[in-house]
Amino acid sequence: MLLTSVIIILREFLEAALIISVLLALGENLSTSRRWVRRGIGIGLAGAVAYAASTATVSDWFDGVGQEIVNALIQIVIFACLTLIAVLVNKRGDRTDGCERSIMLLMSASIGLAITREGSEILIYLSGFVSNWELFAPILLGGMIGAGIGTSVGALAYYVLISTNRSWSPLISTAVIILVAAGMGSQAVSLLIQADWLPSQLPLWDTSGWISEGSVTGQLLYALVGYEATPSSLQVAAHLAGVLLPVVLIILFRQYSNADS
Amino acid sequence: MPATAKAPEFEIEIRNHLFEPSEIIVPANTKIKLIVYNRDSTPEEFESYELNREKVIMGGRKAVIFIGPLQPGEYPFFGEFNPKTALGTITAR
Numbered sequence: 573m574l575l576t577s578v579i580i581i582l583r584e585f586l587e588a589a590l591i592i593s594v595l596l597a598l599g600e601n602l603s604t605s606r607r608w609v610r611r612g613i614g615i616g617l618a619g620a621v622a623y624a625a626s627t628a629t630v631s632d633w634f635d636g637v638g639q640e641i642v643n644a645l646i647q648i649v650i651f652a653c654l655t656l657i658a659v660l661v662n663k664r665g666d667r668t669d670g671c672e673r674s675i676m677l678l679m680s681a682s683i684g685l686a687i688t689r690e691g692s693e694i695l696i697y698l699s700g701f702v703s704n705w706e707l708f709a710p711i712l713l714g715g716m717i718g719a720g721i722g723t724s725v726g727a728l729a730y731y732v733l734i735s736t737n738r739s740w741s742p743l744i745s746t747a748v749i750i751l752v753a754a755g756m757g758s759q760a761v762s763l764l765i766q767a768d769w770l771p772s773q774l775p776l777w778d779t780s781g782w783i784s785e786g787s788v789t790g791q792l793l794y795a796l797v798g799y800e801a802t803p804s805s806l807q808v809a810a811h812l813a814g815v816l817l818p819v820v821l822i823i824l825f826r827q828y829s830n831a832d833s
Numbered sequence: 834m835p836a837t838a839k840a841p842e843f844e845i846e847i848r849n850h851l852f853e854p855s856e857i858i859v860p861a862n863t864k865i866k867l868i869v870y871n872r873d874s875t876p877e878e879f880e881s882y883e884l885n886r887e888k889v890i891m892g893g894r895k896a897v898i899f900i901g902p903l904q905p906g907e908y909p910f911f912g913e914f915n916p917k918t919a920l921g922t923i924t925a926r
Contacts, residue, residue, distance in 0.1 A: 576914075576915075576916055576917070580913060580914070627889060627891055628891040628894055631889075631890075631891065631894060631896065632894075635897065636868075636895070636896065636897030637897055637899075639888060639889065639896075640888070693878075693889065696876045696889055696891070697876070697878075697914055699875075699876060700875035700876045700877075700892070700914060701875070762885060765899075766885075766886055766888070766898060766899055767899065768840070768864075768866075768899040772864050772899065772901060772902060773902075774862075774902060774903075774904060780882070780883075784882070785882035786882050790882075800885055801882065802883070802885060803885075
């Protein structure tokens with residue numbers, strides 16, 4: 573039981589922790605305070621409680637696939653927020669106050685939504701054991717270990733990102749943000765396939781022989797870039813589009829602001 | 834909308850953190866609709882890396898999960914919240 577809870581909590585913690593650390597690293601280049609982190613975490617915790625409490629109801633929506641639809645929607649909004657952040661942060665010239673405020677708002681929203689999604693699963697998992705203290709104690713302990721490891725990996729990612737060469741740091745952070753966002757996009761597509769809202773197809777390839785999704789590397793890659801060993805062509809297309817869209821937008825915006833000045 | 838109504842349906846129950854039946858045989862290269870009834874009072878998460886599926890099922894509730902089309906083979910699944918006991922396999926033939 574202990575090991576199970578370590579793994580479950582770690583998995584959910586990793587995704588949220590990685591988003592927070594990448595955004596924190598990106599925020600280093602902004603002149604603003606870090607109030608947005610606390611706000612995002614606050615929104616996320618409240619959201620997680622609310623979502624966990626209503627999961628039974630949500631599941632019944634849309635002929636029993638409400639969970640997939642709502643989760644896909646959350647992932648798509650996170651994707652949109654992260655893409656906009658990547659574009660705004662890489663805009664040429666001086667950032668106005670309004671622009672910085674928008675970035676902070678988008679960062680709070682991304683963190684809030686990520687914690688809502690991952691946090692609600694943790695709460696649902698824990699809720700199954702609260703009535704049985706003999707089981708709950710080791711599960712809580714395992715959960716704390718998982719949370720500790722997840723937070724440490726997040727902190728490590730943050731320090732790696734900020735300790736890279738000053739001129740490279742924004743570029744690397746942007747690249748990581750784009751990869752994380754694209755992973756969110758392809759996970760949303762995967763959920764819509766599971767709900768039968770998008771057509772299902774046979775997998776395009778199978779890399780489970782190299783990196784199994786259940787392995788530590790597979791889990792890390794899943795949390796970071798939405799790795800799947802047997803993706804369908806639609807998921808691959810969504811992933812590529814998710815990488816290309818922000819890159820094209822960043823280039824367009826930079827050219828536009830170049831012509832402007 | 835895809836032709837949901839045509840997908841053949843299969844049902845599984847969760848009882849005392851076990852899947853019943855724990856092995857089901859489904860047609861290969863066909864999309865199927867899996868309905869999982871959670872008869873326990875505690876939540877469970879249906880999960881399968883091989884099927885690319887993951888879904889929370891609250892206690893006393895049911896979940897609809899569309900699966901496949903699958904190439905012939907065996908696809909293990911498990912209950913993430915009770916991974917030692919809640920184990921099963923979908924065989925596509």
